[in-house]
Amino acid sequence: MNKYIGVFDSGLGGLTNVKELHKILPGENIIYFGDTGRVPYGTRSDDIIIKYTLQDLRFLSSFPLKAIVVACGTVSSVALDKVKDKVNVPIIGVVEPTCKKAISITKNGKIGIIGTEGTIKSGSYKNKILKERADFEIFENACPLFVPLVENGYFNSEATKIIANDYLFLLKEKGVDTLILGCTHYPLLTDVIKDIMGDGVSLISPGVETAVYTKDLLEREGIINLANKQGETKYYVSDSTKKFSYLASMFLNEKITGTGEKINIEEW
Amino acid sequence: MNKYIGVFDSGLGGLTNVKELHKILPGENIIYFGDTGRVPYGTRSDDIIIKYTLQDLRFLSSFPLKAIVVACGTVSSVALDKVKDKVNVPIIGVVEPTCKKAISITKNGKIGIIGTEGTIKSGSYKNKILKERADFEIFENACPLFVPLVENGYFNSEATKIIANDYLFLLKEKGVDTLILGCTHYPLLTDVIKDIMGDGVSLISPGVETAVYTKDLLEREGIINLANKQGETKYYVSDSTKKFSYLASMFLNEKITGTGEKINIEEW
Numbered sequence: 001m002n003k004y005i006g007v008f009d010s011g012l013g014g015l016t017n018v019k020e021l022h023k024i025l026p027g028e029n030i031i032y033f034g035d036t037g038r039v040p041y042g043t044r045s046d047d048i049i050i051k052y053t054l055q056d057l058r059f060l061s062s063f064p065l066k067a068i069v070v071a072c073g074t075v076s077s078v079a080l081d082k083v084k085d086k087v088n089v090p091i092i093g094v095v096e097p098t099c100k101k102a103i104s105i106t107k108n109g110k111i112g113i114i115g116t117e118g119t120i121k122s123g124s125y126k127n128k129i130l131k132e133r134a135d136f137e138i139f140e141n142a143c144p145l146f147v148p149l150v151e152n153g154y155f156n157s158e159a160t161k162i163i164a165n166d167y168l169f170l171l172k173e174k175g176v177d178t179l180i181l182g183c184t185h186y187p188l189l190t191d192v193i194k195d196i197m198g199d200g201v202s203l204i205s206p207g208v209e210t211a212v213y214t215k216d217l218l219e220r221e222g223i224i225n226l227a228n229k230q231g232e233t234k235y236y237v238s239d240s241t242k243k244f245s246y247l248a249s250m251f252l253n254e255k256i257t258g259t260g261e262k263i264n265i266e267e268w
Numbered sequence: 269m270n271k272y273i274g275v276f277d278s279g280l281g282g283l284t285n286v287k288e289l290h291k292i293l294p295g296e297n298i299i300y301f302g303d304t305g306r307v308p309y310g311t312r313s314d315d316i317i318i319k320y321t322l323q324d325l326r327f328l329s330s331f332p333l334k335a336i337v338v339a340c341g342t343v344s345s346v347a348l349d350k351v352k353d354k355v356n357v358p359i360i361g362v363v364e365p366t367c368k369k370a371i372s373i374t375k376n377g378k379i380g381i382i383g384t385e386g387t388i389k390s391g392s393y394k395n396k397i398l399k400e401r402a403d404f405e406i407f408e409n410a411c412p413l414f415v416p417l418v419e420n421g422y423f424n425s426e427a428t429k430i431i432a433n434d435y436l437f438l439l440k441e442k443g444v445d446t447l448i449l450g451c452t453h454y455p456l457l458t459d460v461i462k463d464i465m466g467d468g469v470s471l472i473s474p475g476v477e478t479a480v481y482t483k484d485l486l487e488r489e490g491i492i493n494l495a496n497k498q499g500e501t502k503y504y505v506s507d508s509t510k511k512f513s514y515l516a517s518m519f520l521n522e523k524i525t526g527t528g529e530k531i532n533i534e535e536w
Contacts, residue, residue: 044507145417
């Protein structure tokens with residue numbers, strides 16, 4: 001049987017990762033879990049994030065899995081090292097693939113990182129890059145209003161431009177040539193961010209890099225599904241949301257109907 | 269012994285109610301619980317909101333109480349009627365006092381209501397007003413970006429003005445002369461909202477009206493504490509937050525240090 005790739009996130013933003021997996025691994029079956037009943041993780045304490053992550057992993061592990069993708073930047077940053085030995089399949093966070101890409105493409109060694117407060121405070125992207133390249137300069141900023149702006153459809157509003165400028169002008173002034181969009185939602189603000197940062201700055205999307213990394217891993221392990229038939233994707237959430245089809249369609253960039261199947265994550 | 273007034277909210281916004289209670293009931297002892305580990309409630313399903321509310325009430329009831337104030341607009345709207353017989357002290361939501369005030373001061377019978385999506389969808393303010401005055405006209409709008417804007421200190425930013433105008437221009441066009449700020453956070457945007465709505469529109473803050481209502485109730489029941497001595501206020505939260513002192517100081521409009529005592533609300 002063709003096992004699933006499990007993907008989870010604090011909410012529905014991790015569907016931007018599923019979108020990229022669909023593109024480059026169309027034959028794979030995917031189980032997606034969005035912890036919509038307890039979103040957001042980014043503002044919570046490490047203890048709570050680890051507890052929630054273990055529950056998310058236990059739920060996903062009730063399916064036959066070949067790999068797990070942690071789409072959540074906060075979980076990848078705060079909990080991944082502490083939970084990875086609790087599952088018996090490869091578990092891929094967004095931090096490592098994204099940092100590898102940033103290191104490989106920067107020309108001036110000045111890398112910017114934006115993310116939720118939790119991700120930035122954890123220093124995970126920064127530490128990963130500096131471990132490989134201590135000579136690089138890293139400039140970071142948390143952008144806490146980007147998630148609500150995206151979820152309310154404020155992609156290209158003048159308000160979004162003002163707020164984005166508040167968040168980004170210092171990184172621009174520092175002369176970064178590479179900017180990590182360290183949160184699932186931020187790629188949806190690519191136009192605004194690109195306008196502010198200018199064409200000379202490469203924007204790195206963790207969703208894209210993680211999908212590429214996942215494909216490489218499945219190939220290496222000889223468990224990639226190259227069938228022509230489109231794989232199936234199942235969506236689970238921890239709280240029903242009438243906005244599911246709106247948000248899921250937005251993040252997947254394709255029309256999705258239905259509400260996702262609701263599970264009680266606190267029981268796991 | 270002088271019993272406590274229990275106040276709870278999904279997060280720290282309910283401290284705007286505590287601020288008003290401090291003003292007009294300075295002698296009362298207060299227990300505040302902010303469910304910061306599970307904030308926000310406004311986007312969750314009714315079932316989850318009721319479950320969380322019962323846990324919040326069980327925690328507060330572990331103290332000797334004289335009354336409970338539900339500072340959360342979402343809980344007041346969705347859960348109050350379903351849980352009020354679970355406690356043996358008076359329980360005061362924000363909806364009734366606020367609607368009474370709005371009805372008493374409108375001159376043209378056109379009342380605007382803004383709040384979270386949950387509050388607006390529940391129709392609680394609207395239904396309450398129309399039950400008393402079926403001849404009134406009600407105009408509503410959810411303002412989902414106001415909470416994150418406030419929590420990130422965007423009180424008077426140009427971005428906040430643009431977003432506030434998106435939310436309010438239709439209510440203004442309809443000619444409301446009274447506007448209910450149906451969420452704990454919104455009174456902190458009073459300047460921006462007043463600028464858009466104009467001087468002719470009265471803004472009603474549920475925190476103020478609920479405090480007045482609570483004082484009346486304590487007087488009526490003969491359990492008001494008129495001691496000159498300042499009462500004590502204890503703060504409990506369900507997740508530690510480094511932003512506690514920043515946010516608590518902002519909502520209380522006075523300098524607060526410390527982090528609030530953390531409890532595990534899921535055990536209640």
